[in-house]
Amino acid sequence: MTGTWARLPRSTPFRLALTFAFLFMLAFILAGAIVYQMMSADLAEQLDDTVKETYAVIASTYTDTDPKELVETIESHSLRSPKKEQLFSLTDPAGNRLAGNFTAAGLPEGFSMFGAEMPGLPAGTEYRAYSGSLGANTLTIAFSLSETKELEAIMLMSFGWATLIITGLAVTGGALLASRVQRRLDGIAATMVDVSHGRLDTRIPLTGKGDDIDIVSSQVNAALDRLSALVEGMKQVSADIAHDLKTPLNRLQMILEGAADKAARHQDVSDDLADARMEGHQINETFDALLRIAQIEAGARKARFTDVDLGDILRTIAEIYTDVAEDDGKSLSPPRLEETTGRIHGDRELLTQMVANLVENTLRHCPPGTSIKLSVTRQGDRVLACVADNGPGIPAGEREKVFQRLYRLDHSRSTPGSGLGLSLVRAIADLHGATITLEDCKPGLAVAVSFPLAMD
Numbered sequence: 001m002t003g004t005w006a007r008l009p010r011s012t013p014f015r016l017a018l019t020f021a022f023l024f025m026l027a028f029i030l031a032g033a034i035v036y037q038m039m040s041a042d043l044a045e046q047l048d049d050t051v052k053e054t055y056a057v058i059a060s061t062y063t064d065t066d067p068k069e070l071v072e073t074i075e076s077h078s079l080r081s082p083k084k085e086q087l088f089s090l091t092d093p094a095g096n097r098l099a100g101n102f103t104a105a106g107l108p109e110g111f112s113m114f115g116a117e118m119p120g121l122p123a124g125t126e127y128r129a130y131s132g133s134l135g136a137n138t139l140t141i142a143f144s145l146s147e148t149k150e151l152e153a154i155m156l157m158s159f160g161w162a163t164l165i166i167t168g169l170a171v172t173g174g175a176l177l178a179s180r181v182q183r184r185l186d187g188i189a190a191t192m193v194d195v196s197h198g199r200l201d202t203r204i205p206l207t208g209k210g211d212d213i214d215i216v217s218s219q220v221n222a223a224l225d226r227l228s229a230l231v232e233g234m235k236q237v238s239a240d241i242a243h244d245l246k247t248p249l250n251r252l253q254m255i256l257e258g259a260a261d262k263a264a265r266h267q268d269v270s271d272d273l274a275d276a277r278m279e280g281h282q283i284n285e286t287f288d289a290l291l292r293i294a295q296i297e298a299g300a301r302k303a304r305f306t307d308v309d310l311g312d313i314l315r316t317i318a319e320i321y322t323d324v325a326e327d328d329g330k331s332l333s334p335p336r337l338e339e340t341t342g343r344i345h346g347d348r349e350l351l352t353q354m355v356a357n358l359v360e361n362t363l364r365h366c367p368p369g370t371s372i373k374l375s376v377t378r379q380g381d382r383v384l385a386c387v388a389d390n391g392p393g394i395p396a397g398e399r400e401k402v403f404q405r406l407y408r409l410d411h412s413r414s415t416p417g418s419g420l421g422l423s424l425v426r427a428i429a430d431l432h433g434a435t436i437t438l439e440d441c442k443p444g445l446a447v448a449v450s451f452p453l454a455m456d
Contacts, residue, residue: 013181017174025167032159039155043148044128048111051130055141058088062134070134074099084122087129087142104140107131114142184213188220200228252279289420296350296427307454308348310385311337314374317355321363329368332359336375344383344451346432354428357421358387358447366391370444383451390444403436425449 058077062070074088078101081087089100097103102121107114112129121127126149129142187205194202203224204217259272314335325332355374362372370391377384394402403426429436429449439446 013178013185014175017178018171021167021170021174024170025163028163028166032163036152036155036159040152043151047128047143047145047148048130051111051128051141051143054086054143055130055132055139058141059132059134059139062139064135067135067137070139071099074139084125085144085146087121087127087140087144089138089140089142090134091138091140093136093138098137100140102142104129104131104138104142107140109133181213184217188213188217191220191224195224195227200224200231248279248283252276252283255279286420289424293420293424293427296424296431302347302431304347304349305345306348307343308346308351309343310351310376310383310451311335313348313352313355314376314385316352317359318374321356321359325363325372328363330363330366330370330372332372333374336373338377343454344432345454346451350428350431354425354449355385355387357425361421362387362389362391362445378453379450381453383453384448385451386446386448388441388444388446390441393440393443393445394438396440402438 054077058070058073061073071090074090077086078088078099081101084101087100087102087104089102089104090098091104092098095103095105107129109131112131113126114129115121115124115126126145127142128145129140131138131140133139184207191202191204203221206214206217206221208214255272255276259269259276262269262272314337318332318335322332359372359374362370366372366389370389373386373388375384375386375388377386402422404423425447426436432451434449434451437448437450439448
């Protein structure tokens, strides 16, 4: 935790959080300044309205014949403002005060501003005044700006505290969110470090929230699963090559040594050379199959994918292998196809080889009298290709192992083959996003390959 907080100022999530907080505060300050200006203008307008309304009320008491009522009204209003928040002044043409609580001197008609420079007014106080003529005299009404200034000060204070609180919350919340993101990024980085040190079973922990980081982490974990499977496959291939190819190589060496001894004794070595050629050919076929599987697993053939009808492939395989099966004492029935099977997206050549491998595997390992059946059916958004027989089948504990490279059942080691046929089938199925299941036909075995339906 300490390390995470120490790296936080340099982390991208924290910098993004600070940038967001800064932009948010800038927008808040600009909005606050606009609101402040609007409220100040509104307060000033309200004050002007109040001053003018008061002027109008007092001026309405003036008559040319009896100015006494006007004087009494002004004096009455003056008495109500002992602290001089409101000022009233009635002056004659010479500037002498006739009534009121201050003498307005030198003020223009209409609205004006003045401060406490006039005698008898509180220090530091500003006033908003309105002056007008009543006959030969001048009436001036002035209201103090202290209440307006106080409201503005309260508004500024509130806005300042709100700015500080929101800034603190934005930075703190951003730091907390950034620290959570940083911990998850640290988890990804730690997983990559473990993988780089050879610990391929390490996976990125998921929160289960399904957010962007979880999606990326799931994709990385899937890639690590694939990488781990490939590495394990390479290890298995290395072990299988060392184990299963050692016998033919030793046999080839023994044949060549025997041929060399015969040649030294001037004996015919043609039979030995023929055996050596056969052994070498078998070894080359094994390595070619391994190379082909590696190329398929690398996905290099995906560029050749087109829409393919599995029914056409099964009909072609049936036409090719029907006579072969009869010659071997077995039977291969015409494929059973549904009229609305649907097409898949794939490599026709590889799919043909996959079905051919399944049929050849059945022909090679089943006794005479075995019946082989091919079928293609539609199951929802999947297309199912199946090769079934009524032969001896495969024990349940061995069904997953037969897809390993160079793996052969004990009773099959005496028959020709390299143990790569079903490995190639699995590689082709994986390339096409298909799944393989081995099912017991009681008796016999059914190999079902389920492909995703091609999208229109």
